[in-house]
Amino acid sequence: MAKLVYKLAMAAVLLAAIVWVANPLYTHYFFKNDVLEAKGKLLFDLDSLQYTNEVLYFGESSDLTIAETDTCQWSISQMIDKLSPKNVGRVSTHAIHGATYVKLIQNIKPDSKVKTIIVTLNLRSFGADWIHSRLETPLMKTNVLYEPMPPILRRLQVVFNGYDNTQTDIREERRMQHWQHDKINVPDTFPYKNVNDWDMAAGKDNIYNYVLPNGARNDPKIELACHYIKTYAFSIDVDKNPRIADFDKIVALAKTKKLNVVFNLLAENLEYADSLVGPVLVNLMRQNRDLLVKRYTQPGVIVVDNLETVTNGLDFTDQNWTTEHYNQTGRWLVARNVVSKADVWLK
Amino acid sequence: MLFNSLHFLIFLPLVLVLYYTLPHRYRWVLLFVASSYFYSVFYPPYLLILYFIIVIDYTAARGIENTEGYWRKAILLVSIAANVGLLAYFKYYNFFILSSNNIITGLGGQSNLPLRQIILPIGLSFHTFQSLSYTIEVYWKRQKAERHIGYFANYVLFFPQMVAGPIERYASLGAQLHIKQVFSYDNIANGLRLILYGLFIKMCVADNMAPLVDQLYSNPGKVGTLSTWLGLIAFSIQIYADFYGYSTIAIGAGRCMGIKMMDNFKQPYFATGIQEFWQRWHISLSTWFRDYVYIPLGGSRVKTARWMLNILAVFGLSGLWHGANYTFIIWGLAHATLYFIEYFVYKTPLVKLIKTPVGQWVSGAFTFIAVTLIWIFFRAADISQAKLVIKTALGIIPNGAVIIMPTLWQLLPVALFILFEIIIRGKRFEIWAGSYAAPVRWVSYALLAFCIVLFSGIQSYPFIYFQF
Numbered sequence: 001m002a003k004l005v006y007k008l009a010m011a012a013v014l015l016a017a018i019v020w021v022a023n024p025l026y027t028h029y030f031f032k033n034d035v036l037e038a039k040g041k042l043l044f045d046l047d048s049l050q051y052t053n054e055v056l057y058f059g060e061s062s063d064l065t066i067a068e069t070d071t072c073q074w075s076i077s078q079m080i081d082k083l084s085p086k087n088v089g090r091v092s093t094h095a096i097h098g099a100t101y102v103k104l105i106q107n108i109k110p111d112s113k114v115k116t117i118i119v120t121l122n123l124r125s126f127g128a129d130w131i132h133s134r135l136e137t138p139l140m141k142t143n144v145l146y147e148p149m150p151p152i153l154r155r156l157q158v159v160f161n162g163y164d165n166t167q168t169d170i171r172e173e174r175r176m177q178h179w180q181h182d183k184i185n186v187p188d189t190f191p192y193k194n195v196n197d198w199d200m201a202a203g204k205d206n207i208y209n210y211v212l213p214n215g216a217r218n219d220p221k222i223e224l225a226c227h228y229i230k231t232y233a234f235s236i237d238v239d240k241n242p243r244i245a246d247f248d249k250i251v252a253l254a255k256t257k258k259l260n261v262v263f264n265l266l267a268e269n270l271e272y273a274d275s276l277v278g279p280v281l282v283n284l285m286r287q288n289r290d291l292l293v294k295r296y297t298q299p300g301v302i303v304v305d306n307l308e309t310v311t312n313g314l315d316f317t318d319q320n321w322t323t324e325h326y327n328q329t330g331r332w333l334v335a336r337n338v339v340s341k342a343d344v345w346l347k
Numbered sequence: 348m349l350f351n352s353l354h355f356l357i358f359l360p361l362v363l364v365l366y367y368t369l370p371h372r373y374r375w376v377l378l379f380v381a382s383s384y385f386y387s388v389f390y391p392p393y394l395l396i397l398y399f400i401i402v403i404d405y406t407a408a409r410g411i412e413n414t415e416g417y418w419r420k421a422i423l424l425v426s427i428a429a430n431v432g433l434l435a436y437f438k439y440y441n442f443f444i445l446s447s448n449n450i451i452t453g454l455g456g457q458s459n460l461p462l463r464q465i466i467l468p469i470g471l472s473f474h475t476f477q478s479l480s481y482t483i484e485v486y487w488k489r490q491k492a493e494r495h496i497g498y499f500a501n502y503v504l505f506f507p508q509m510v511a512g513p514i515e516r517y518a519s520l521g522a523q524l525h526i527k528q529v530f531s532y533d534n535i536a537n538g539l540r541l542i543l544y545g546l547f548i549k550m551c552v553a554d555n556m557a558p559l560v561d562q563l564y565s566n567p568g569k570v571g572t573l574s575t576w577l578g579l580i581a582f583s584i585q586i587y588a589d590f591y592g593y594s595t596i597a598i599g600a601g602r603c604m605g606i607k608m609m610d611n612f613k614q615p616y617f618a619t620g621i622q623e624f625w626q627r628w629h630i631s632l633s634t635w636f637r638d639y640v641y642i643p644l645g646g647s648r649v650k651t652a653r654w655m656l657n658i659l660a661v662f663g664l665s666g667l668w669h670g671a672n673y674t675f676i677i678w679g680l681a682h683a684t685l686y687f688i689e690y691f692v693y694k695t696p697l698v699k700l701i702k703t704p705v706g707q708w709v710s711g712a713f714t715f716i717a718v719t720l721i722w723i724f725f726r727a728a729d730i731s732q733a734k735l736v737i738k739t740a741l742g743i744i745p746n747g748a749v750i751i752m753p754t755l756w757q758l759l760p761v762a763l764f765i766l767f768e769i770i771i772r773g774k775r776f777e778i779w780a781g782s783y784a785a786p787v788r789w790v791s792y793a794l795l796a797f798c799i800v801l802f803s804g805i806q807s808y809p810f811i812y813f814q815f
Contacts, residue, residue, distance in 0.1 A: 159803040161352040
């Protein structure tokens with residue numbers, strides 16, 4: 001046994017030496033490539049922007065999508081930058097959510113110029129459809145590369161699967177379980193008490209009666225209605241929802257780093273939600289909005305409620321899907337509202 | 348739980364400490380709990396399937412042993428039906444439905460039988476085959492039925508090999524689980540050597556080849572001929588390194604507990620013929636099919652035509668065992684065809700030429716190329732994709748725009764792996780390493796660890812054989 005302990009200790013020392021030697025090599029030659037390969041460019045954006053901007057905007061595709069017809073090519077964060085006298089830096093990429101923002105904010109250094117962070121609060125990201133999305137595993141991996149620790153250790157954590165790398169089919173199964181079992185706060189008289197039943201009724205039974213002029217089922221419209229149900233029909237459970245935990249961490253982190261937080265609760269297409277599915281769904285969206293606004297409105301945090309800011313459904317660039325992508329009219333509405341509601345830190 | 352995970356790197360030492368601390372009579376409980384936990388990390392509900400297999404086959408074996416005549420066979424059939432039934436549902440249900448729909452539609456009828464969203468339990472084919480071998484052995488009276496369900500459960504669940512083999516027999520693994528394993532430095536040292544080497548093979552070799560292979564199969568028909576061959580060779584290396592790496596870690600983890608498992612690979616790409624290839628590749632499955640399908644069908648002690656049918660059956664079933672897709676069946680049958688060609692060539696005077704040193708080299712190269720081409724059916728998503736890849740490999744489709752170019756960092760670990768395999772030829776890594784003085788050993792450990800730290804593939808590729 002003593003021999004084994006001695007040899008294991010030797011092995012541990014050898015391993016530590018290897019890691020120590022490998023760290024500068026890895027950092028210099030491979031790290032950047034690994035981060036870029038894992039779509040983690042934001043880390044380098046943040047490194048440069050935090051020393052030149054007083055405000056950083058953390059967002060997802062809502063801050064990257066421009067409509068083909070737009071004459072103004074500015075994103076929401078760029079519009080805020082134009083509206084605010086302060087420099088606003090953009091730290092945005094597609095399909096990220098609260099968990100990524102936490103990791104990125106951890107990388108804001110004490111000597112940075114940043115005083116205020118604007119973080120998109122995307123209502124959809126609180127639903128099972130997104131929480132158990134197939135994009136989650138690669139996102140979790142990228143998040144490891146954002147961990148504030150020596151690059152070689154981040155790499156080791158990635159290659160030794162030190163993140164939630166659940167298989168896609170198991171994620172889909174979990175999503176189905178949520179749709180089947182999660183209760184939603186709908187009126188007692190409403191016949192469907194979970195997403196699954198509601199979705200089946202809308203899809204299979206065509207309860208909204210979407211038909212073409214020739215009397216056949218209007219499948220594209222039915223599919224869109226079902227998608228609205230699956231995306232927005234949920235009631236946030238503050239004890240179990242992982243996004244709540246993420247945004248709680250953001251608030252706590254901001255406090256320790258002495259940063260002001262602006263949560264930009266993004267606009268959703270309530271007009272279409274109402275016309276396709278009806279007021280019960282819209283009411284659920286409003287309930288969740290109210291919960292988030294109430295939970296995060298506190299000293300040091302401003303929640304800008306943009307849920308119903310973009311009232312015209314045609315100002316959403318994706319007419320056949322649920323996204324927070326707006327044309328220039330929608331983006332200006334959101335940006336103006338952010339600057340106006342958070343003027344204390346942005347003006 | 349993945350072997351190449353932080354989770355496992357904490358789990359294994361913890362289990363080992365408890366294993367050697369606990370009195371022998373309680374170790375089965377530890378192994379049962381540890382193995383159940385190991386599996387539940389993938390998807391907890393499917394542990395119930397494993398428990399079902401355990402209860403059925405334990406009861407069946409006891410029943411077979413305690414009865415005579417017709418009932419023995421009836422109980423065996425129940426065991427086979429339960430195991431094969433699980434496989435049929437979880438693995439082949441959608442394949443059967445799709446095939447039925449296609450056949451009925453092809454015959455002019457209308458069929459739209461619904462598919463099901465089924466999550467395939469990881470390693471189901473391995474558990475069922477391992478467990479089935481036990482009831483068959485008891486039926487043949489070559490194995491006594493286990494009295495203690497805990498030990499039998501550990502035979503099915505034994506975490507180092509439960510997910511992707513080697514497919515062990517009860518006479519070997521079951522017996523070793525009963526023996527009181529005492530702490531031995533050599534066992535731990537050898538086990539850890541194997542784990543280190545296995546991690547290197549999986550993480551540095553297989554996972555660095557995977558992106559090259561993905562490039563080929565995500566652009567079928569658009570890759571140049573030379574690049575196609577690079578991709579095909581990359582897959583030959585990937586599939587071998589992936590599975591060999593897994594088996595090596597499994598054997599190493601078992602060895603740490605004093606359990607010796609069979610070798611699953613003996614440098615198959617050094618084989619000089621297809622028959623020899625199958626004596627070196629996935630040995631535990633090949634011997635399973637030999638013992639429980641080929642020999643009961645009459646083996647080679649039958650007329651040539653019947654023997655050929657037996658071979659076709661074995662390779663066809665082996666293909667189907669791997670996956671519910673026609674591509675796997677074609678893969679198996681292509682191997683059978685090569686097997687026949689080799690058999691008949693060996694009956695001609697050419698055999699003298701083949702047995703010369705140059706002939707052996709040529710034959711070895713031919714075997715590697717043939718196996719590499721046949722892997723196309725193993726890797727392709729469907730037959731049309733396989734056809735496109737074959738056409739680009741043979742230059743039938745004009746040179747595509749996509750170029751596959753490995754980086755130096757991808758090739759270095761492969762070169763090191765080949766070098767190691769040439770140096771240790773005929774031995775296992777731990778035996779080779781153990782035969783050298785400490786400085787040489789430690790330099791080789793350092794080299795492997797350095798490669799894992801710096802050159803392991805950044806993308807996560809699950810072990811390929813998990814899907815079977």
